[in-house]
Amino acid sequence: MAGRxxxxxxxxxxxxxxxxFAARGFHGVSIDDLGRAVGTSGPALYRxxxxxxxxxxxxxxxxxxxxxxxxxxxxxxxxDDPRRALEELLRGxxxxxxxxxxxxxxxxxELDNVPEPHRRRIRRxxxxxxxxxxxxxxxxxxxxxxxxxxxxxxxxxxxxxxxxHSAQExxxxxxxxxxxxxxxxxxxxxx
Amino acid sequence: MAGRxxxxxxxxxxxxxxxxFAARGFHGVSIDDLGRAVGTSGPALYRxxxxxxxxxxxxxxxxxxxxxxxxxxxxxxxxDDPRRALEELLRGxxxxxxxxxxxxxxxxxELDNVPEPHRRRIRRxxxxxxxxxxxxxxxxxxxxxxxxxxxxxxxxxxxxxxxxHSAQExxxxxxxxxxxxxxxxxxxxxx
DNA sequence: CCCTGATGTTAGCGATCATTAACCGCGGAG
DNA sequence: CTCCGCGGTTAATGATCGCTAACATCAGGG
Numbered sequence: 001m002a003g004r005x006x007x008x009x010x011x012x013x014x015x016x017x018x019x020x021f022a023a024r025g026f027h028g029v030s031i032d033d034l035g036r037a038v039g040t041s042g043p044a045l046y047r048x049x050x051x052x053x054x055x056x057x058x059x060x061x062x063x064x065x066x067x068x069x070x071x072x073x074x075x076x077x078x079x080d081d082p083r084r085a086l087e088e089l090l091r092g093x094x095x096x097x098x099x100x101x102x103x104x105x106x107x108x109x110e111l112d113n114v115p116e117p118h119r120r121r122i123r124r125x126x127x128x129x130x131x132x133x134x135x136x137x138x139x140x141x142x143x144x145x146x147x148x149x150x151x152x153x154x155x156x157x158x159x160x161x162x163x164x165h166s167a168q169e170x171x172x173x174x175x176x177x178x179x180x181x182x183x184x185x186x187x188x189x190x191x
Numbered sequence: 192m193a194g195r196x197x198x199x200x201x202x203x204x205x206x207x208x209x210x211x212f213a214a215r216g217f218h219g220v221s222i223d224d225l226g227r228a229v230g231t232s233g234p235a236l237y238r239x240x241x242x243x244x245x246x247x248x249x250x251x252x253x254x255x256x257x258x259x260x261x262x263x264x265x266x267x268x269x270x271d272d273p274r275r276a277l278e279e280l281l282r283g284x285x286x287x288x289x290x291x292x293x294x295x296x297x298x299x300x301e302l303d304n305v306p307e308p309h310r311r312r313i314r315r316x317x318x319x320x321x322x323x324x325x326x327x328x329x330x331x332x333x334x335x336x337x338x339x340x341x342x343x344x345x346x347x348x349x350x351x352x353x354x355x356h357s358a359q360e361x362x363x364x365x366x367x368x369x370x371x372x373x374x375x376x377x378x379x380x381x382x
Numbered sequence: 383c384c385c386t387g388a389t390g391t392t393a394g395c396g397a398t399c400a401t402t403a404a405c406c407g408c409g410g411a412g
Numbered sequence: 413c414t415c416c417g418c419g420g421t422t423a424a425t426g427a428t429c430g431c432t433a434a435c436a437t438c439a440g441g442g
Contacts, residue, residue: 009389024303027218031430040390043431047389052430108356109300112215147360148369154357155350155373162349165299169342178339182346182377189376200419222400231420234401238419243400 010048013038014062017055022102022164026056026113056110057118063107064125067096071132082139086187087180089133093160094179098172101164108161130154137187156187201239204229205253206293208246213293213355217247217304247301248309254298255316258287262323273330277378278371280324284351285370289363292355299352321345328378347378 016037020029031052032042049055070092078085097104114122133153134146141149160179170178207228211220222243223233240246261283269276288295302313324344325337332340351370361369 025216025218027216028304030428032428041392043392044390046431113219148365151357151360151366151369152373154360155353155370158353158356159346159350159377162346165349166342166345169338169345174339175342178342179346181380182343185380186350186373186377189372221398223398232422234422235420237401 009038013045013048014055014059018059018100018102018106021056021059021110022105026052026110053113053115056106057114057122059103059106060111060114060122061118061125063100063103064122064129067093067107068125068129068132070096071129075132075136082136085136086133086140086184089136090160090180090183091176093157094176094183097160097163097179098176101167104161105164108157130157140188141190152187156183159183159186200229204236204239205246205250209250209291209293209297212247212250212301213296217243217301244304244306247297248305248313250294250297251302251305251313252309252316254291254294255313255320258284258298259316259320259323261287262320266323266327273327276327277324277331277375280327281351281371281374282367284348285367285374288351288354288370289367292358295352296355299348331379332381343378347374350374350377 013034017029017034020033020037030042031045034052034055035042035044045055049058071089074088074092075085078088111119111122111126130150130153133156134149137149137153138144138146144152160183163175163179169175204225208220208225211224211228221233222236225243225246226233226235236246240249262280265279265283266276269279302310302317305313321341321344324347325340328340328344329335329337335343351374354366354370360366
């Protein structure tokens, strides 16, 4: 099945890189490690990406875009039902975290290693995603001020993103239910 | 015994190392960086620690011990009031996370870089700490099975430990209150 | 049939890394 | 006084790093 090998290569490299970066950290993975993970030599990667940092940037950009787009879609679909919108945001994020643990891990650990041209864009996307959650939550908790809501959303992300590290305790399905219940309760906790 | 002066230096090195490891990751910090952070040259550190990995091991061991000991103390002090025991566990962990963000960060990111003799001990301490929480929580939620409780505790740690990354949104005091409310709600969420 | 672009390979370059070696000032005990 | 060990220095070593150079293979179109 060598049919469509060419264009898949880029995605294959990014996936392998995300797994390795998640497991050992950006600086803990060498170019040769990355090449070996896709069955080539190290320098072969320079035919697809200009450098190691570009790999990381591509991973983070794609993740940030997916999260932001998905969040926007869900929030807008339930624009008049914030309770349901929050539920959908939670489900979407949880599904992503359980499906792509490596991406979630890299996404919230390695931003500092992305060089400046791309870092700003990734930050913007991340901030937009957070604000999506904040604006939904603001309608459910009108008494809370925005800084508190932002901190609460960040804390909830910490809860949801912890899955990759604790992983094997539970099967994906009950884990999703557990995270949903905990995330909802945490975000709606008055005090 | 020259205990005081020598051990000041040691503690100073460990603190600087924790800050750097938290900010840039274990592999992102060089021996020269570590030396510079305490006003000496890089190789001077070998007068106090056998190597870079030993620095990390010492940091993680101390943190794990502090958490485990503190958790045990609080849980046993309220052995007959699990509601209060959970409250105390939460407060203790939150205080630690807010007071020592670098230690918390290194503690849950860098275990894989600790070589084997010490890693096992650190893991044992960490597991003991988790079980402390689980056993308190089990009395508050008798219907839940242990794997679910363990996963819930890990998720709660993710929530509490996210502080260092979101940090500057809120002053420490309201942040502590927010985390307490969210952690309590998340852990007690029936479903 | 060759030319060319895409995608590999190995060799090598300069930088940086963790660690060791060799040396030194100094404070306090005998 | 002397000696010696503690805690520092600079220099050097071998490994590894990201990346570039130079070359190879091969498919397809003219």
